[in-house]
Amino acid sequence: MAKRCRVCNGAAQIKRPKTGDIMCKECFYYAFEEEIHHTVLAGKLFTAGETVAIGASGGKDSTVLAHVMTVLNERHNYGLNLILLSVDEGITGYRDDSLETVKINQQEYGLPLKIVSYQELYGWTMDSIVQQIGLKNNCTYCGVFRRQALDRGAMLLKVDKIVTGHNADDIAETVIMNVLRGDIARLRRCTAVTTGTDGALPRCKPFKYTYEKDIVMYAFHKNLTYFSTECIYSPNAYRGFARAYIKDLERIQPSAIIDIIHSGESLCVKKDVRMPVQTTCSRCGYISSNELCKACVMLEGLNKGRPRLGIGKTHKERRLFNEELARQAAEAAATNCNETTTTTTTTTTFTNSKVCCGGKGACGSMGGSGQAPEMCGSNLQSKSESDCVGSVSPSGGGGVAECANSLKKVRIGVPTAKPNLLEF
Amino acid sequence: MAVPITLEFSGGAELLFANQKKHSIELPGSQKWDVKSLLPWIRDNLLQERPELFMQGDTVRPGILVLVNDADWELMGELEYEIQPNDKIVFISTLHGG
Numbered sequence: 001m002a003k004r005c006r007v008c009n010g011a012a013q014i015k016r017p018k019t020g021d022i023m024c025k026e027c028f029y030y031a032f033e034e035e036i037h038h039t040v041l042a043g044k045l046f047t048a049g050e051t052v053a054i055g056a057s058g059g060k061d062s063t064v065l066a067h068v069m070t071v072l073n074e075r076h077n078y079g080l081n082l083i084l085l086s087v088d089e090g091i092t093g094y095r096d097d098s099l100e101t102v103k104i105n106q107q108e109y110g111l112p113l114k115i116v117s118y119q120e121l122y123g124w125t126m127d128s129i130v131q132q133i134g135l136k137n138n139c140t141y142c143g144v145f146r147r148q149a150l151d152r153g154a155m156l157l158k159v160d161k162i163v164t165g166h167n168a169d170d171i172a173e174t175v176i177m178n179v180l181r182g183d184i185a186r187l188r189r190c191t192a193v194t195t196g197t198d199g200a201l202p203r204c205k206p207f208k209y210t211y212e213k214d215i216v217m218y219a220f221h222k223n224l225t226y227f228s229t230e231c232i233y234s235p236n237a238y239r240g241f242a243r244a245y246i247k248d249l250e251r252i253q254p255s256a257i258i259d260i261i262h263s264g265e266s267l268c269v270k271k272d273v274r275m276p277v278q279t280t281c282s283r284c285g286y287i288s289s290n291e292l293c294k295a296c297v298m299l300e301g302l303n304k305g306r307p308r309l310g311i312g313k314t315h316k317e318r319r320l321f322n323e324e325l326a327r328q329a330a331e332a333a334a335t336n337c338n339e340t341t342t343t344t345t346t347t348t349t350f351t352n353s354k355v356c357c358g359g360k361g362a363c364g365s366m367g368g369s370g371q372a373p374e375m376c377g378s379n380l381q382s383k384s385e386s387d388c389v390g391s392v393s394p395s396g397g398g399g400v401a402e403c404a405n406s407l408k409k410v411r412i413g414v415p416t417a418k419p420n421l422l423e424f
Numbered sequence: 425m426a427v428p429i430t431l432e433f434s435g436g437a438e439l440l441f442a443n444q445k446k447h448s449i450e451l452p453g454s455q456k457w458d459v460k461s462l463l464p465w466i467r468d469n470l471l472q473e474r475p476e477l478f479m480q481g482d483t484v485r486p487g488i489l490v491l492v493n494d495a496d497w498e499l500m501g502e503l504e505y506e507i508q509p510n511d512k513i514v515f516i517s518t519l520h521g522g
C-alpha cells in the first residue's frame with residue numbers, strides 16, 4: 001500500500017476525518033496545529049499578556065491541548081502565560097493516575113500546575129458523597145461540582161481565561177443532548193467558542209472544530225502520555241448513548257459532526273420563548289438562574305443529610321427548600337424582634353449564621369449588604385447540569401477567590417434544619 | 425504455520441482486555457488472515473468483557489480507531505487488509521473519558 005501524502009508526497013499514515021485528506025505524520029502535525037491556530041484567530045480567543053488556565057484532566061483532549069497551546073504560544077507569539085489547572089474529585093484510585101499524568105505533562109511543557117480538590121472547595125470528596133447518597137445520582141453531583149471547580153480554581157489563580165479541551169465530537173454530542181432535553185438556553189450557548197464573556201470568567205474551546213479522531217491520532221503519533229479510564233462511579237448512560245450515536249453517524253457520514261455543530265450555531269430561538277434569567281448565586285456568587293446555584297443547593301442537601309435536594313424533580317424539591325428557608329427567616333425575624341421585611345431578615349439570618357458571603361469577599365462582615373434570597377424559586381432550572389462528563393460549558397463563575405474558603409463554612413455554618421419537615 | 429503479530433489496545437480499550445495493553449500472539453492455522461477474520465478471533469480469544477464495546481456487526485465498533493503498522497487502517501484496506509507476519513495492529517478507543 002503506497003498511499004502518498006497530499007502535501008509532500010511522502011509515505012502517508014494519516015487519513016483526516018473531516019476532509020478525507022491523506023497525509024504523512026509531519027504534514028498532519030502542522031496542519032492540525034495551524035487549524036487550531038485558525039480557530040484561535042477567527043474567534044479572537046486571546047490577547048497578549050493574558051494568563052490562561054488550561055483545564056487539565058490528564059485525558060487525551062487536555063493533554064493535546066496543553067501541548068498545542070504551548071507550541072502555538074511560541075510559534076505565533078501569543079504572549080500568554082499558560083497554567084495547568086486540575087480538579088481532584090476525591091475518588092480513590094480514579095484521579096491518582098490521571099493526576100500523575102498531569103504532573104508528567106507539567107514537567108514536559110514546563111508549565112505551572114495547580115490542583116484544586118472537591119474537599120478544599122466543598123468540604124466533601126466524591127468518595128464521601130457516595131458514602132452518603134449511594135451510587136444512584138453521584139454523577140449529578142460530580143458534574144455540577146466539577147463545572148464550578150474549574151472556575152473557582154481559576155479565580156484562585158487570578159487567571160484571565162480558561163481553555164478546555166472540548167472537541168467537535170463533544171460539542172456535537174452536547175447539541176444532541178440539549179435537543180433531547182429541550183434545554184433551549186444551553187442549546188444556544190453550547191456551540192459558542194467562548195462562553196461567559198459578560199462579567200464571568202471566559203471559557204474558550206480551541207478544539208471546537210477539531211475532530212476527536214485527529215486529537216487521538218496526534219497524541220498517538222507524538223507519543224503524548226495521557227490517561228483514560230471509566231469513572232469508577234457509574235458512567236452517565238444518557239451521554240453514553242449520545243456519544244455512540246455521534247460515532248455511528250460519523251462512520252456513515254464523517255461531516256455529520258461538523259454539520260450538527262453548524263445546526264446548533266444556526267438555530268435561533270423565538271422571541272417569545274422564556275429563557276432563564278442569569279443571575280448570581282446569593283451564597284457563593286457563581287452564575288446561576290436561581291437564587292441559589294445548583295452546587296449550593298446540593299451542598300445544603302448533603303450537609304443536612306437530604307442529598308436529594310439538588311436532583312430529580314427540582315421544582316418540587318426547590319420549592320420545599322425555599323419554603324424552609326422562608327420559615328427559618330420568619331423564625332429568625334421573630335427571635336430578633338425585628339420589624340423589617342422578610343427579605344431583610346433573611347439576609348440577617350444568612351449573616352448571623354456565617355454562611356458564606358456570596359463570593360463577594362465580605363464574609364462575616366456584610367451586614368445588610370448581602371443579597372436577600374427571594375423564595376419563589378420561579379425560574380426554570382436547567383436540567384442539563386446533571387452530566388458526569390460536564391461537557392456543557394457553564395457560563396462561568398461570578399464569584400471571587402474568597403469563595404473557595406467561604407464555601408466550607410456553609411457546611412458548618414448553615415442553621416440546622418428540621419429534617420422531618422422535608423422528607424421527600 | 426502460525427502468524428506472529430503484536431496487538432495493542434489503548435485509550436481505554438485495554439479495559440476490555442484485563443487492562444493489558446500489549447499482546448504478542450500467534451494466529452493459528454495455515455489459512456490467510458485478514459482484519460475481518462482477526463476481529464472475531466480477538467473477541468473469542470482475548471476479550472474479557474463486554475464484546476459489544478469492541479465489535480459491532482463484523483467490524484469494530486464506531487469510535488475505536490485502528491492502525492496497521494502505525495498507519496490508519498483506512499489507508500490499508502480496512503477489513504480486507506491481509507495480515508503479514510510481525511504486523512503491529514493497534515486499537516484505540518475514543519469512547520472512554522479522559
Ligand SMILES: [Zn+2]
Nearest residue numbers: 005008024027
Ligand atoms: Zn507530508
Ligand SMILES: [Zn+2]
Nearest residue numbers: 281284293296
Ligand atoms: Zn452557590
